[in-house]
Amino acid sequence: MAYIANCSFSLLLWFLQILVSEQRRAEDAWGRFKAEGCDLLHPMEGLKWTQSQKLGNDTIYTGNLTVPLSPHVEDKDDTPFLDLLVMLRVSPGGAEPVLQHCGGPGSDATCVLLGDNIPGYAGISISQRGIGVTATPNFECDPLHMKLPANGKLHYEISDFTDCQCALPDGTPLVGQSFANLDPQNDSQVEVLFEGMAFRSRRCAADSRWILTGPRGKKYNFLEWSGTRMLAHDIDFLRSRICAPKLNLYAISYGTAVAAVYADMFPERVGKMVINGNMPPVPYTLDFAKGQGMALTQAFGHLERLCVKWTSTHPCDYFSDEMSLTKAWKGLLGEMRARRLTAPTNRPSPLGGNESFPLTIGLLQGYIQEQMNQAGYVPTGWAEPVLTLANLAGMRGQEARVDQVAKILDRYCSLPAGYPFDWSGLKTWRIYGACIGQQSLGLSSYDAKAGTKSLDGYVNEGAVLGQDLFGRFTVAQAMGVYRTFRAEWEEMATSSFVGIFSAFFSWEAEPVPVQTGFRAGVRALVVGNLYDSACSYTWSNHMRESLPNAVMMTWQGVGHCLLPEGSYPNSGMQPCLNRLEQYWMTGELPFDGFTCRTEAPVPLGNFRTETQ
Ligand SMILES: *[C@@H]1O[C@H](CO)[C@@H](O)[C@H](O)[C@H]1NC(C)=O
Numbered sequence: 001m002a003y004i005a006n007c008s009f010s011l012l013l014w015f016l017q018i019l020v021s022e023q024r025r026a027e028d029a030w031g032r033f034k035a036e037g038c039d040l041l042h043p044m045e046g047l048k049w050t051q052s053q054k055l056g057n058d059t060i061y062t063g064n065l066t067v068p069l070s071p072h073v074e075d076k077d078d079t080p081f082l083d084l085l086v087m088l089r090v091s092p093g094g095a096e097p098v099l100q101h102c103g104g105p106g107s108d109a110t111c112v113l114l115g116d117n118i119p120g121y122a123g124i125s126i127s128q129r130g131i132g133v134t135a136t137p138n139f140e141c142d143p144l145h146m147k148l149p150a151n152g153k154l155h156y157e158i159s160d161f162t163d164c165q166c167a168l169p170d171g172t173p174l175v176g177q178s179f180a181n182l183d184p185q186n187d188s189q190v191e192v193l194f195e196g197m198a199f200r201s202r203r204c205a206a207d208s209r210w211i212l213t214g215p216r217g218k219k220y221n222f223l224e225w226s227g228t229r230m231l232a233h234d235i236d237f238l239r240s241r242i243c244a245p246k247l248n249l250y251a252i253s254y255g256t257a258v259a260a261v262y263a264d265m266f267p268e269r270v271g272k273m274v275i276n277g278n279m280p281p282v283p284y285t286l287d288f289a290k291g292q293g294m295a296l297t298q299a300f301g302h303l304e305r306l307c308v309k310w311t312s313t314h315p316c317d318y319f320s321d322e323m324s325l326t327k328a329w330k331g332l333l334g335e336m337r338a339r340r341l342t343a344p345t346n347r348p349s350p351l352g353g354n355e356s357f358p359l360t361i362g363l364l365q366g367y368i369q370e371q372m373n374q375a376g377y378v379p380t381g382w383a384e385p386v387l388t389l390a391n392l393a394g395m396r397g398q399e400a401r402v403d404q405v406a407k408i409l410d411r412y413c414s415l416p417a418g419y420p421f422d423w424s425g426l427k428t429w430r431i432y433g434a435c436i437g438q439q440s441l442g443l444s445s446y447d448a449k450a451g452t453k454s455l456d457g458y459v460n461e462g463a464v465l466g467q468d469l470f471g472r473f474t475v476a477q478a479m480g481v482y483r484t485f486r487a488e489w490e491e492m493a494t495s496s497f498v499g500i501f502s503a504f505f506s507w508e509a510e511p512v513p514v515q516t517g518f519r520a521g522v523r524a525l526v527v528g529n530l531y532d533s534a535c536s537y538t539w540s541n542h543m544r545e546s547l548p549n550a551v552m553m554t555w556q557g558v559g560h561c562l563l564p565e566g567s568y569p570n571s572g573m574q575p576c577l578n579r580l581e582q583y584w585m586t587g588e589l590p591f592d593g594f595t596c597r598t599e600a601p602v603p604l605g606n607f608r609t610e611t612q
Pocket residue numbers: 056057
């Protein structure tokens with residue numbers, strides 16, 4: 001998951017590291033799939049390659065997969081059809097397809113553009129239903145719902161910026177995949193969030209655009225025909241169109257659920273399978289939210305303990321025995337509760353000067369978690385979150401402190417960027433004195449060059465996970481489980497729990513629960529980091545339990561997913577990378593429980609961290 005959130009970058013450079021030419025095998029693969037004239041490039045009806053272009057030595061094919069909304073035989077004369085974007089990346093000498101999923105939910109077919117192909121393989125990706133720029137219907141709000149409010153109002157609300165029914169209701173704090181812009185210990189603030197999200201779930205579900213009508217007039221609710229189970233059907237349809245007897249699967253983060261659901265439904269069609277940074281196999285909303293909270297207890301606790309141990313290593317040397325990172329964090333909590341950790345807006349204050357805008361505990365938690373996740377894709381370990389806390393605690397001066405607050409507010413409290421409209425990218429906290437962001441508006445920022453959206457719009461969580469996971473609660477019941485969780489765990493975990501739980505505890509559309517794994521015979525390689533701050537190691541371990549013929553491989557390190565970009569000198573990751581390479585080349589799995597030890601501490605210095 002969040003598994004999301006930043007996994008989109010994580011395939012980058014992954015395959016550059018391995019340079020093996022397996023011309024001979026690739027030809028065999030071509031030969032096999034050419035049977036009856038059908039193969040990857042000459043697919044059967046239902047898949048059409050419409051465009052191709054060069055990217056370095058590779059060729060990128062863009063295609064159109066037309067799938068029945070309902071794969072059930074009872075519906076064959078009634079079902080509407082959907083067009084899904086598919087992308088294929090072919091390298092010289094590599095032709096065996098490997099289905100890649102980059103996580104989210106929210107990543108799309110452009111996943112194959114993010115990294116080089118595994119030597120000998122051709123990456124193929126699919127945009128799941130409702131997701132990606134071309135998807136119709138689209139889970140996210142339409143940019144045409146956006147507007148700019150009149151200037152000079154005293155207070156600004158979400159409805160000043162959008163008419164979309166799936167945007168958050170006015171007064172709802174901004175909330176992301178695993179954070180919420182509030183004090184996670186404050187009962188009344190959490191209740192406002194839960195009430196708002198319950199209302200959003202109902203209003204969004206009532207939107208007429210979800211009702212699709214078949215050729216004979218039968219109506220389908222798209223919000224019940226677009227979860228991970230349907231994606232698995234679409235993936236198998238794709239497999240059948242290219243006449244591949246088996247499909248290899250490589251998935252990270254939320255993509256691990258996609259691969260494991262596919263493996264559960266079509267175990268005999270799974271070739272090689274690597275699932276990295278795993279989702280939990282049990283499809284229960286409450287367990288999912290607790291697991292998300294626990295990922296952060298493990299990760300942040302590890303950070304605190306590291307900085308006690310490494311007080312002489314930069315940047316932990318900003319802290320000391322007298323003022324540990326833990327003590328500084330406690331101090332920051334108090335300051336945020338008193339609304340004293342602020343940055344100046346552009347709005348004149350009646351008292352003179354500019355109004356100031358406060359940072360909340362939940363927003364800081366979201367930011368720290370994001371930085372801890374990113375250790376999966378950058379070789380700086382956890383230097384960044386340590387610096388953020390040093391800045392906020394005033395250890396690098398007052399200016400650095402205020403700048404850091406502004407930077408965090410800029411990250412979240414700003415309108416979706418990348419659109420050709422005058423609202424695009426505006427910083428709402430500075431201009432309007434309100435923290436209204438992509439999540440509030442149900443619209444992610446757009447990258448025109450890559451043709452992709454970021455993963456911050458926050459409708460995907462409800463729409464996809466709301467289908468995959470069973471367990472619905474009233475607001476009063478949700479408050480009850482929240483209080484129980486809060487009684488046991490601190491702010492970091494609770495804020496994360498509240499953020500994700502709010503997305504689906506009362507999601508209106510009925511669940512179509514997935515079985516993630518729980519299937520014998522699948523010889524998958526399950527990979528997990530001990531301190532993955534998005535997908536808890538517990539989840540990876542459960543995934544291994546649910547696939548009895550799988551093998552588990554662990555790195556003791558930090559960050560979301562095990563990827564070479566997150567490695568650093570003496571990280572200890574290399575033996576795990578070698579095993580992955582070996583598996584793709586020969587199919588040979590490591591010993592179950594193979595563990596790569598962190599030889600050096602999580603790097604806390606020696607990197608260009610001062611410049612951030
Ligand atoms: C393309 O292939 C040539 C010849 O094999 C190689 O020298 C070059 O580095 C490759 N370029 C890229 C971008 O991979």
